[in-house]
Amino acid sequence: MGTSAPLRPEAELRVTELTFLATCPTCTQERRQNGFSFSTVRRLLKLGLPIDGYCGPCGQLFQLSEPDRSTLAESLLSTSQ
Numbered sequence: 398m399g400t401s402a403p404l405r406p407e408a409e410l411r412v413t414e415l416t417f418l419a420t421c422p423t424c425t426q427e428r429r430q431n432g433f434s435f436s437t438v439r440r441l442l443k444l445g446l447p448i449d450g451y452c453g454p455c456g457q458l459f460q461l462s463e464p465d466r467s468t469l470a471e472s473l474l475s476t477s478q
């Protein structure tokens with residue numbers, strides 16, 4: 398009684414942020430994407446869900462193309478843990 402369990406999910410607090418390049422379909426330039434966590438991207442790829450990229454100069458969100466997705470998948474494999 399009165400025992401407070403020290404809930405400290407340290408592994409979850411330390412979010413691994415991923416940075417990758419995605420080609421904007423409007424200006425065809427590669428734009429650096431961040432703000433995605435490693436696990437989020439891995440889940441989206443695994444489930445085949447669309448991944449949104451953002452192009453600053455165009456001010457647009459866009460979906461990653463198939464080549465970009467496979468490049469991303471490969472980089473995830475090479476950087477696993």
Ligand SMILES: [Zn+2]
Nearest residue numbers: 421424452455
């Ligand atoms: Zn653009």
